Amino acid sequence: MTEDDKEREMMRHIAVGSLTLFIATAVTALPVAADPIAFKTLYMSRATFTTDAPLETIVGNTSGAGVTGSLTVDPAKPRGVKGVIKVDLTTVKTGIDKRDADMRGKDYLDTENEANRFAVFEIKSVDIAGPLEPGREMPARVRGMLTIKQKPVEVVADARVSYVKLTPEQLENQGQKKFGFTSDVLKIRAKFDTKFTNHGMQVPQLLFLKVSNDIQLETDLTLVRE
Numbered sequence: 001m002t003e004d005d006k007e008r009e010m011m012r013h014i015a016v017g018s019l020t021l022f023i024a025t026a027v028t029a030l031p032v033a034a035d036p037i038a039f040k041t042l043y044m045s046r047a048t049f050t051t052d053a054p055l056e057t058i059v060g061n062t063s064g065a066g067v068t069g070s071l072t073v074d075p076a077k078p079r080g081v082k083g084v085i086k087v088d089l090t091t092v093k094t095g096i097d098k099r100d101a102d103m104r105g106k107d108y109l110d111t112e113n114e115a116n117r118f119a120v121f122e123i124k125s126v127d128i129a130g131p132l133e134p135g136r137e138m139p140a141r142v143r144g145m146l147t148i149k150q151k152p153v154e155v156v157a158d159a160r161v162s163y164v165k166l167t168p169e170q171l172e173n174q175g176q177k178k179f180g181f182t183s184d185v186l187k188i189r190a191k192f193d194t195k196f197t198n199h200g201m202q203v204p205q206l207l208f209l210k211v212s213n214d215i216q217l218e219t220d221l222t223l224v225r226e
Contacts, residue, residue: 045222143157153198160188163185
């Protein structure tokens with residue numbers, strides 16, 4: 001082999017090695033694709049409604065088994081989240097038993113009809129700045145369909161989303177597993193508005209000073225990997 005042949009062979013090996021190194025570096029630099037994760041609500045999730053009338057502010061709360069649901073989200077692409085949250089309206093308490101009974105009666109929620117028992121929020125899309133990062137709270141706007149008393153209304157909720165990754169040590173040694181926590185946890189706090197009249201309910205003129213037609217709803221959801 002001549003000196004020229006040796007030089008060309010050496011250059012070929014260098015070129016092949018450089019290309020191999022480039023491909024390996026490029027593959028390593030690619031972001032790891034995350035799979036969608038199925039989440040379910042944990043028992044400490046809660047929901048609140050408020051009507052703020054001139055003479056009275058009414059606040060209703062429920063939690064535990066009263067708030068259930070699930071969603072599927074890829075932390076790397078949270079805009080594609082899908083899910084449904086349900087609130088059992090028979091469990092909502094305002095602090096006055098007579099008022100709670102009236103609220104569940106035929107003139108309002110009519111919860112004896114099983115079809116009216118749940119308020120349902122179906123998530124359609126989420127506007128959020130980027131991927132979910134463990135330990136970082138991010139603002140978001142959640143668009144969905146709110147159905148109360150079989151009357152669906154499109155709403156937009158202002159939300160704050162936190163993604164938490166728990167280590168095996170935190171789950172086992174720190175006892176988080178016994179409370180139902182898993183390796184992946186979502187915390188979602190959301191606020192949105194609707195009206196009684198949006199859902200086929202009319203506040204009598206006599207009660208306008210004590211019950212507002214406007215309803216403010218809040219959810220504080222804790223969801224864990226199923």
